[in-house]
Amino acid sequence: MINVTRSFMPPIEEYEEYIKEIWSSRYLTNEGPLLQRLQNDLKEYLGLDYINMVTNGTIALQLALRALDIEEGEIITTPFTFVATTTSIIWEKFKPIFVDIDKDTLCIDVNKIEEAITKKTKAIMAVHVFGYPCDVDKVQEIANKYGLKVIYDGAHAFGSKYKGKSLLSYGDISTCSFHATKLYHTIEGGACISNNKEVYKKIESLKNFGSTEGKYENIGINAKMSEFNAAMGLSNLKYINNIIEERKKISQLYDKLLKGKVKRPKFLEEVEYNYIYYPIILKDEVGTIEIIRKLNANDINPRRYFYPSLNKLNYIENKIDCPISEDISKRILCLPLYNGLTKEDIFKISEIIIERVRENRNV
Numbered sequence: 001m002i003n004v005t006r007s008f009m010p011p012i013e014e015y016e017e018y019i020k021e022i023w024s025s026r027y028l029t030n031e032g033p034l035l036q037r038l039q040n041d042l043k044e045y046l047g048l049d050y051i052n053m054v055t056n057g058t059i060a061l062q063l064a065l066r067a068l069d070i071e072e073g074e075i076i077t078t079p080f081t082f083v084a085t086t087t088s089i090i091w092e093k094f095k096p097i098f099v100d101i102d103k104d105t106l107c108i109d110v111n112k113i114e115e116a117i118t119k120k121t122k123a124i125m126a127v128h129v130f131g132y133p134c135d136v137d138k139v140q141e142i143a144n145k146y147g148l149k150v151i152y153d154g155a156h157a158f159g160s161k162y163k164g165k166s167l168l169s170y171g172d173i174s175t176c177s178f179h180a181t182k183l184y185h186t187i188e189g190g191a192c193i194s195n196n197k198e199v200y201k202k203i204e205s206l207k208n209f210g211s212t213e214g215k216y217e218n219i220g221i222n223a224k225m226s227e228f229n230a231a232m233g234l235s236n237l238k239y240i241n242n243i244i245e246e247r248k249k250i251s252q253l254y255d256k257l258l259k260g261k262v263k264r265p266k267f268l269e270e271v272e273y274n275y276i277y278y279p280i281i282l283k284d285e286v287g288t289i290e291i292i293r294k295l296n297a298n299d300i301n302p303r304r305y306f307y308p309s310l311n312k313l314n315y316i317e318n319k320i321d322c323p324i325s326e327d328i329s330k331r332i333l334c335l336p337l338y339n340g341l342t343k344e345d346i347f348k349i350s351e352i353i354i355e356r357v358r359e360n361r362n363v
């Protein structure tokens with residue numbers, strides 16, 4: 001069985017070394033020594049001033065919405081993402097306002113943001129979907145003009161750089177997910193990243209029951225990452241360059257085999273890409289479903305990432321059309337991409353796709 005992704009596992013002995021440290025310290029959670037070490041190592045690896053590790057990427061988005069001193073109102077966001085981006089907005093009692101995506105980068109179309117801004121708009125929550133950068137300069141320019149906050153859901157952005165800086169360093173807050181299926185993981189986990197010390201302090205308090213130096217000054221929640229998760233993060237971080245390098249080779253082989261046969265998203269210039277996903281865009285939904293069926297028959301499971309376009313969810317009250325997102329989400333697939341995927345597998349997957357594409361002129 002070949003799935004769209006497979007969790008990276010570090011050598012078990014290296015994980016065990018950290019676990020032994022936990023056994024002797026008896027420090028299991030609550031900002032323990034391994035978590036501190038991980039935060040420092042990540043700051044160094046990503047070139048950041050501050051990072052708050054939390055329990056997952058969804059709570060990171062919710063904390064971001066809480067930490068910026070904005071209250072009720074509208075949040076401009078993208079419909080082409082994982083459902084957690086939208087639900088975190090609704091969970092925090094804001095109203096998501098969908099703006100369609102750019103057909104090449106698949107990120108929010110910055111030329112359509114301004115027309116969606118009203119008196120109730122509080123923030124822009126954009127997503128660096130598949131690790132492709134949003135037009136962060138333009139988003140910031142609009143935010144400055146209208147006095148809006150900027151939050152990036154950077155769940156896919158770990159390891160991607162834009163203009164020489166980690167993609168996670170943009171916006172008022174960027175969040176990340178370290179879920180087991182992501183490029184870099186802590187089993188379950190996430191982070192809030194901000195260049196602003198006040199925001200960092202606020203999130204530190206919010207994730208720990210609202211406690212600040214022993215006083216309960218904010219209404220908080222429990223989003224602390226345990227030492228066991230931090231141990232996995234430390235074990236995996238050692239391999240991050242190999243992880244990205246191997247995925248790059250796999251992606252380049254797909255590129256070579258599928259060249260001219262399928263459409264691919266394009267990203268902005270000045271990007272160092274992390275190779276987290278390998279999306280292909282096909283001609284239509286019928287052909288896409290046929291390719292999935294054929295791959296499934298060969299024990300290969302690509303994913304319809306992201307389907308459906310989130311503006312189409314039943315619980316969304318304000319129905320806003322996003323034709324580009326709706327169209328692309330019907331005919332996009334993420335191909336298997338993970339460390340350990342063999343050349344034979346890549347050839348087999350590509351062959352099945354090319355055969356179908358030829359039959360259906362499915363480009």
Ligand SMILES: *Cc1c(COP(=O)(O)O)cnc(C)c1O
Nearest residue numbers: 056057058082084085155177179
């Ligand atoms: C995975 C993901 C999340 C949620 O992260 P969890 O750690 O699973 O809670 C949020 N946004 C996007 C775009 C994601 O892919």
